[in-house]
Amino acid sequence: MKILPAVACALAALVSAAASAAYPERPIKLIVPWAAGGDTDVIYRTFAPLMQKQLGGTIVVANVGGASGTKGAKEALAAPADGYTIFAVHDSIHATYYTGVADVNYTDFEPICLVSSTPSIVTASPKTSWRDMKALLADAKARPGQITVGATLGSTSHFFPAMVEQATGVKFKYVSYEGTAPRMNALLGGHVDLAESNLTQKGKADAGQLRFLAIATATRNDEIPNVPTLKELGIDVEYAVNRGLLALKGTPADALARLRAACGAAARDPGFAEAMKKQGTLVRYLDHDAYAAFLRKEDGLNKALAKELGLLKR
């Protein structure tokens, strides 16, 4: 019963512990800035119990969806920096900052650790005639601006095809389909030609309901050995949606250290890797220093991309 910790959390907040015993002495709120049931939510609902085992305290997942993930970010920022509010972030925070959706930036937070990475796959509708990436590119060159791509505009599923556009010199037409499931429905029905997806859609690709054209990783994936990488096709694009945890700036050092240690131990739990495999996701652990460097690099890339796309607002 998830309602019990929720009630407990509310009560704890009311009582507002005065004495400072060892951290954590009350439940920690993990803000997931997306709706329940989405990829991020599923990953952290698996991760939170593992992390809480390490911490010896409760972690309550709070879904604060809306405004492309920035509503939850703002709610996290409004909380006191006491280590009792942490934030589940993914790459879209860079995109939403540069496209001007919200003023929240990753630099407002303190990295805890990087948790997972979900590689992107160029996915075509079965109603198209393309059997492989080459056919798609040939067609796209013949009909510039006519091939429709379903995407969450200004977010990762928009940036990935945009990178392919950039690397190959073709031009797509974007249609707003927010969320993986609606995009997959549109692909299946042939209402869009192309979209970004990931390994969670493998079942449909096996059934011939979708076509995986190429994966954006350095080497082929064992799950789909027949799908080439973009790199081996001469398209220099690697892309994945990376998810990590952030704490608020000014969080007490001991709390931060506990969170980082727990995050690392949970990410290395073999049970987590097993569960993530079903999600088409790879565990990708980076400690806070490596994660900070990673965030800086991603930020630069996203800024450049937003500029290329004509979406840069700052």
Place this chain on the structure above:
Amino acid sequence: MFELLGAGLAGMLQLKYLAPLAIGALVGVVGGAIPGITITMTVIVVLPFTFGLEPLQGLAAMIGVYVGGETGGLIASCLLGIPGKPSAVATTFDGFPMARKGEPGRAIWLGIWASIFGGLLGAIVLIAATEPLARFALQFGPWEYFSLFILALSMVAGLVESSLAKGLASGALGCVVTILGNDPVLGRERLTLGIPWLEGGIPFLPVLIGVFAFAQIMSDVEKMGGAASAEQALDRGVSLAVSHARVLWDILSRPFVLLWCSFIGLVIGVLPAIGGSAANMLAWDQAKKFSRHPEKFGTGIPEGIIASESSNNANVAGSLVTIMAFGIPGDAVTAVMLGALTVHGIQSGPLFISQNAQIAYGMFAAYILAHAIVLAILLLGVRWMLRIVVVPRSILFPVVLVLCTVGAYALGNAMASVYVLLVFGVAGYAMVKVGFPLAPFILGVILGDQIEVNLIRALMTNPDPWLFLTRPISGLLLGAAVLSIAAALWQHHRQRRRMAAAGAGDADF
């Protein structure tokens, strides 16, 4: 398909699914039986308790509540003449007179058996039609979805009894609610008035709880005096003994009423967002029209009870078809069910049944078994139901209100939902006071975003607006929307003339 259903039934018989299903059914029967507690409220109260369960366990519990509620509602209708819920209104027309004529047991069991038959007839269609419909739904592009939603809104607005204008305005208001927050394409803030918790838009479940639980309870509290007299109306010494063979013969010797009214219930259920409250009235009316002795309807004849009760249970099956194939709620109850699916990480829609076959067939199995369980509950416990229908509302209402609030909080473990609940509880109450119907409003809230998104998608894919009319399915749906408004206008016109002729009141529109 049959292996899958067999596996679903076998799976559902395990204790871990059977227990939540049975508890759900019991809660549903009780909630349905109590006048003033609608099935929607019961489902809302049960929802947060399912968050910690496996998806199929939670859904089994919700289906149990739904089926149990549809059946339980007839008890108060027959014995007190007060419908236990809106979808049992027509049951009072013949059920209450029959009970007063000294056959309360016959009235109740006619209703129960008709519910079971109607429900199981619905199950056949549910299982046979969901998959083909889901495949058909994949053909729906943004144009078709846009037109379908417009049709749904105009049909619900047209069903409003008092005034078409108020119905349409209410639906439009609902759509306006979805404009607040952010635009669905780039997530830009709009009309947030600088209020932080408005930034993500207004989530529909707390609105639904506010409107359907709070506002409704508040207006019921005003009428609370009436409940006490209901208690006196119930003869404590009433005997419900009845020959089941005779009741079954009563039903099976009228196959036309049973089949036709189950069919009506199903069709109304499949149509988005109309729901059981329309189904039972329409079915009763149809049974009367096709009868050789229409004048006897309303005097306590079996046909009336069979019509109403078979239709409202079949309606559940129809709603489940729509939610599973299209991902669109058939009524307020299925809107909560849709929320439940989302909470459990399942995206309902055209891909649901092929992607989550185990859960989909588990739901079918739960629906079938729920009928058996409800029958068992009533065979064992119908006596106690007499006690339950007269539980004082002064105890009941506060409990339901508290559970609704906790439920809203538990949706996202965030206070914002509770504020939304409060605001819309008050707003919904005000709407009831000025005679604005709530059903089109809530449908507007549910569909507003989808209407906008699909309109934008259609125009982004192809800027030609004529496609809405020239794509055949889309054109047909829009044509049907226009027809439904015209039909409503004609109906209101006729009604007004009749009323004018009778020299009574005015139908304001």
